Amino acid sequence: MFGAADYAVEIFEDSSYRMTDYSMDLDSVTLELIDPKENPQMLAKNTLVGKTLIDGNVLFFTPVFNNVNRAILENGYMDLYSGESFFRRLSLQKGEIYSINYFDQKRFRDYAVFNAPRDTIFDKIYNLKQKDLIFIDSVLTSVLTKTVGNNAFYKQLKVYSNSDSTIVDVNMFLKNDKSLKDIYKFYPIISFDAPTYEGAYGKLEINLSRRTSSNVFFDNL
Known part of the structure; x- marks a missing residue:
């Protein structure tokens, strides 16, 4: 599972995926922030389950979620892309998945x-x-x-x-x-x-x- 504070991607053994956007939303009526973790309907709307095609360290998502169509696994992170445009980076939270490491992150930690x-x-x-x-x-x-x-x-x-x-x-x-x-x-x-x-x-x-x-x-x- 790759994730950040407000985003998560889970890749399962059968090559399926679940992508969830935990970003806060604004209630148009009350103008209060809505937390998807406390709102089941919003959480369901912000979650998509699909299939991945895995080619080396590149994952292709079908269907796409929030225009994110692929991910590249390298240097301990998952980089999400919308077409050719970088969308966001997620870190590995748990599990093992193939990721190319081009350099020593501990040596170049900054x-x-x-x-x-x-x-x-x-x-x-x-x-x-x-x-x-x-x-x-x-x-x-x-x-x-x-x-x-x-x-x-x-x-x-x-x-x-x-x-x-x-x-x-x-x-x-x-x-x-x-x-x-x-x-x-x-x-x-x-x-x-x-x-x-x-x-x-x-x-x-x-x-x-x-x-x-x-x-x-x-x-x-």
């Missing part, structure tokens, strides 16, 4: 990796490996020595790739913002579609193919 949606320019998917994280971490350690240091940040990496190069956008958020601790691994704080953020953060671009990096940029740090 990192979260997200593959960018494919488009006409970056039309490939590249999964960062252990050697890539070692290089990226060395770059960050070097450029952040003049500030508070690499270990002071949560790092979100967005990977863009084509036949010519692989680009990694690194967004850094200070760990003293306690509100980010439980969420930064599950979705991009600075999204792909609307790349803005009101808080303090740092930014760096790394070209993995050429082993080069841009100057680190800080906003309100």
Whole structure:
């Protein structure tokens, strides 16, 4: 079973699935929040049972739920997709299911990796490996020595790739913002579609193919 605070996906031995959205809803009359866990009718409406087609570490859902048509299992998480667009990430709660691990999560515990949606320019998917994280971490350690240091940040990496190069956008958020601790691994704080953020953060671009990096940029740090 994969899940987060308000979402859960259960995969059963017969390849069936149950997907449940536990998000609060707003009563249009009373304007009070409704908890699906306390409202059987709403819970039933927000739950779908179907079948999965499993291809390696990719699961395809039939029928789709909330436009979620597939999931990719990697690095201990389940990434849900709506078409080619990343929807949300869930963590493994219990049970065993095949998941590719590209790098040591314990060694890089402050990192979260997200593959960018494919488009006409970056039309490939590249999964960062252990050697890539070692290089990226060395770059960050070097450029952040003049500030508070690499270990002071949560790092979100967005990977863009084509036949010519692989680009990694690194967004850094200070760990003293306690509100980010439980969420930064599950979705991009600075999204792909609307790349803005009101808080303090740092930014760096790394070209993995050429082993080069841009100057680190800080906003309100």
